[in-house]
Amino acid sequence: MFLRHLLTVTLFSLSICIQAQVADSLRRVAENSSGYESLEAWYNFGVYQKSVNPDDLLLAAKKIEALSVADTSFRAVMLRASAYYSQAKYDLALKTCKEGEKKALRANNERALVDLRHTRGIVYLVQGSYSIAESLAEQNLQLADSIDYLDGQGNSRLLLGNIYNKKGEPELALKQADLALRLYSEMNDESGIATSYKLIGNTHLYKGDYAKALEVYLKAAKLQSDPNEVSELASIYVNIGVIHEELGNISQSESYLLKSKQIRQEIGDYSGTAGALISLGNLWVETRPTRAKSYYDEALQIYSQNGELNGYAQALNNVGNTFYWSGDYEQSLEYSLQALEINEKTQNQHEIALVYNNIGYSYMKLKQRDKAISYFTKSLKKSREINDKTLIGNALIGLGDGYEEFGEFENSVKYRNNYILFKDSIISENTAIKVQELEAKYESEIKEQQINLLTRERELQEIKIERQEAQIIKHRSQIVFFISFLFMFVLAGYGSYRRLRLKKQKEIQEVIISEQRKGLKAVINATETERKRIARDLHDGVAQTLSGLHLAFNKFWSEINFDSRMQEERFKQSVEYLDEACAEIRSLSHQMIPSALLKLGIIPAIDDMLSKSISHSSLRYSFEYFGIKREERLDEKFEINIFRIAQELVNNVIKHSGAKNVRIQLIKDKDELVFMVEDDGVGIEAEDLEKGIGLTNIKGRIHSLDGSLSMEKGTKNGLLVTIRIPVNSDEAN
Numbered sequence: 091m092f093l094r095h096l097l098t099v100t101l102f103s104l105s106i107c108i109q110a111q112v113a114d115s116l117r118r119v120a121e122n123s124s125g126y127e128s129l130e131a132w133y134n135f136g137v138y139q140k141s142v143n144p145d146d147l148l149l150a151a152k153k154i155e156a157l158s159v160a161d162t163s164f165r166a167v168m169l170r171a172s173a174y175y176s177q178a179k180y181d182l183a184l185k186t187c188k189e190g191e192k193k194a195l196r197a198n199n200e201r202a203l204v205d206l207r208h209t210r211g212i213v214y215l216v217q218g219s220y221s222i223a224e225s226l227a228e229q230n231l232q233l234a235d236s237i238d239y240l241d242g243q244g245n246s247r248l249l250l251g252n253i254y255n256k257k258g259e260p261e262l263a264l265k266q267a268d269l270a271l272r273l274y275s276e277m278n279d280e281s282g283i284a285t286s287y288k289l290i291g292n293t294h295l296y297k298g299d300y301a302k303a304l305e306v307y308l309k310a311a312k313l314q315s316d317p318n319e320v321s322e323l324a325s326i327y328v329n330i331g332v333i334h335e336e337l338g339n340i341s342q343s344e345s346y347l348l349k350s351k352q353i354r355q356e357i358g359d360y361s362g363t364a365g366a367l368i369s370l371g372n373l374w375v376e377t378r379p380t381r382a383k384s385y386y387d388e389a390l391q392i393y394s395q396n397g398e399l400n401g402y403a404q405a406l407n408n409v410g411n412t413f414y415w416s417g418d419y420e421q422s423l424e425y426s427l428q429a430l431e432i433n434e435k436t437q438n439q440h441e442i443a444l445v446y447n448n449i450g451y452s453y454m455k456l457k458q459r460d461k462a463i464s465y466f467t468k469s470l471k472k473s474r475e476i477n478d479k480t481l482i483g484n485a486l487i488g489l490g491d492g493y494e495e496f497g498e499f500e501n502s503v504k505y506r507n508n509y510i511l512f513k514d515s516i517i518s519e520n521t522a523i524k525v526q527e528l529e530a531k532y533e534s535e536i537k538e539q540q541i542n543l544l545t546r547e548r549e550l551q552e553i554k555i556e557r558q559e560a561q562i563i564k565h566r567s568q569i570v571f572f573i574s575f576l577f578m579f580v581l582a583g584y585g586s587y588r589r590l591r592l593k594k595q596k597e598i599q600e601v602i603i604s605e606q607r608k609g610l611k612a613v614i615n616a617t618e619t620e621r622k623r624i625a626r627d628l629h630d631g632v633a634q635t636l637s638g639l640h641l642a643f644n645k646f647w648s649e650i651n652f653d654s655r656m657q658e659e660r661f662k663q664s665v666e667y668l669d670e671a672c673a674e675i676r677s678l679s680h681q682m683i684p685s686a687l688l689k690l691g692i693i694p695a696i697d698d699m700l701s702k703s704i705s706h707s708s709l710r711y712s713f714e715y716f717g718i719k720r721e722e723r724l725d726e727k728f729e730i731n732i733f734r735i736a737q738e739l740v741n742n743v744i745k746h747s748g749a750k751n752v753r754i755q756l757i758k759d760k761d762e763l764v765f766m767v768e769d770d771g772v773g774i775e776a777e778d779l780e781k782g783i784g785l786t787n788i789k790g791r792i793h794s795l796d797g798s799l800s801m802e803k804g805t806k807n808g809l810l811v812t813i814r815i816p817v818n819s820d821e822a823n
Contacts, residue, residue: 148173167193168202171209175216176361179399180436183213204234204242211249215256216400218439218476224253244270244282251289255296256440258479263293281322284313288326300333307333324353324362328369340373340726347373364392364401371408377689379412386412400441403432407445414452423452443472443481447488459496466492483512499641636672643668684733692729693720693756696736700754703740710751717758731791732765732815738788739767739811747771749808763815769808774801 148170167190174183187210194203207230214223227249234242247270254263267289274282287310294303311326327350334343347370354362371385386409393402410425426448433441446469453462470485486509493502643665652658687695693715704711723729736754743752749771757764792799797815804810 257477284310324350364389379415383412403429419455715756765813768810771808
């Protein structure tokens with residue numbers, strides 16, 4: 091693991107150094123040359139710094155405009171348009187492109203016309219004007235095809251693919267991405283191939299096929315070898331982080347987002363750094379709004395300094411979300427209204443629809459019915475105008491929640507049913523497992539490379555020692571005088587060789603053990619992820635449907651005139667059965683993944699589990715904890731494993747011990763966490779220690795946390811189970 095980390099850091103640092111050196115070299119060439127050579131150098135400098143600093147593009151455009159050579163105006167216009175787009179000055183970007191297109195038409199420069207239209211199409215895409223962007227992309231594709239401009243064809247197809255994704259037409263997006271991939275493959279353009287893979291990955295991500303999306307993103311990441319394209323690698327890491335967030339793998343999602351943030355900071359891409367901070371905040375906005383706000387505030391500061399209105403508005407809206415989840419709805423509304431004002435200026439239709447929905451929720455919580463329903467309706471209308479399926483679903487849920495909040499159950503049922511009918515296909519049952527398998531395969535390949543490297547080093551060392559021994563034998567007759575010294579040298583060399591060989595064997599064995607432990611962790615994590623998925627599906631799918639039916643039945647009950655008392659009693663009994671079904675679904679969802687564990691932490695979750703498990707028996711219990719606060723949170727997977735271990739041990743006491751009393755203790759210090767369960771029952775025989783699926787599951791979880799298990803006779807002839815887990819393990823952190 092250390093070798094891999096060292097190699098990654100070294101290669102990344104080297105790529106950053108190379109990028110800086112290339113940029114400095116281009117600038118020196120531009121400053122020390124004249125004419126067309128200076129134009130080319132300044133243009134290449136601007137393009138090379140495109141993802142780092144928009145001011146460098148404006149500098150290069152100004153330098154080019156000062157030259158009196160052919161093709162000056164088009165190069166300068168392209169750089170200015172790109173700079174304005176990066177700064178979210180969309181009106182200036184569109185104006186610059188249109189002026190450049192007029193010049194290109196007068197000069198009959200069709201390639202410049204294609205490039206300028208493409209930039210304008212990207213601006214319209216960001217603003218949510220999908221129809222205009224699609225029309226420009228189709229015109230460009232036709233023109234680029236007629237003049238055999240391959241780069242123009244590829245860019246047009248990629249733009250069309252992104253437009254189709256936004257419009258909710260993934261199959262059309264995949265078709266354009268495949269055509270672009272074929273074109274760039276024929277050109278042997280690795281950057282174009284990687285960008286095509288990224289579009290394919292985005293499309294599978296929108297479709298909910300996370301395993302396929304991850305597979306394609308990893309292909310794209312491997313192709314990003316150009317130092318100037320390192321920002322694309324950071325973008326891919328963000329998307330992989332989104333996949334893990336959707337699957338509930340928050341720690342893995344945060345890891346990829348932090349990698350993206352590090353790359354953006356290294357190359358000086360402040361806008362990209364702020365975007366990564368926004369994504370990091372989104373991980374925690376509902377569960378830990380204070381932590382999320384710290385990320386959003388840092389992003390706000392960056393966007394404010396750079397004058398990026400779009401990003402600033404997005405960060406404002408997200409800060410508003412932190413106040414919403416903290417219960418401060420007036421502050422939430424204030425921030426959302428500020429974000430809306432900016433988005434309306436930049437005509438960002440996607441963000442306008444999103445903010446409308448957030449404003450609707452704030453007014454709902456503030457008990458302002460008309461304003462809440464109005465903004466939910468505006469959000470639905472705007473989302474349908476730009477055909478964004480995710481936003482349409484959010485607006486339908488908002489209207490369902492809003493009408494229910496104000497007691498208008500018929501309308502609430504209507505919009506909830508519309509949402510259920512509209513809802514995109516959910517994650518397949520095997521998706522989470524496939525993702526785990528892909529990442530395990532990826533890690534396994536890297537480990538195999540490390541093992542091969544160690545093997546080659548050992549073989550080289552063996553060859554070296556064999557050559558030394560051969561030299562000693564060859565010249566033995568000539569160095570009789572030094573025979574005693576050489577004898578000691580050979581022994582020392584052989585001893586070093588033996589120690590080195592044993593050391594390498596030990597390292598290989600440690601790698602194998604580590605891989606086994608990772609495999610066990612992957613199985614446990616996949617199991618818990620599947621529990622979450624089933625619980626979420628029960629809550630969001632079946633529970634929503636039954637709740638809608640329950641609301642409808644209650645409404646009908648008050649409206650129907652029954653012919654007899656018997657009919658009314660039967661209808662009442664049906665409502666009660668439906669109510670019981672709702673309760674059972676909620677209970678089953680809670681059993682799959684307890685809400686107390688997710689929302690409050692390990693101490694309240696164990697307390698809740700003991701209360702519910704033991705309250706129905708004659709068993710008396712006590713639960714004590716030391717060195718850990720009730721509200722203190724550990725890593726999510728660590729908490730889940732501890733909870734499952736506690737659950738299994740308590741169930742064993744209830745079912746098999748015959749005990750009257752049980753005592754549970756949780757103790758944490760700076761080095762380890764100790765969990766003890768002691769009962770006064772019949773104990774357990776030595777030959778039974780290896781039996782039972784429950785004990786096997788417990789041992790597996792403890793092993794995955796690098797912990798230890800001991801079972802011994804209790805103080806009252808029962809059983810004392812002690813589990814010790816290092817606090818500084820990967821899972822605990």
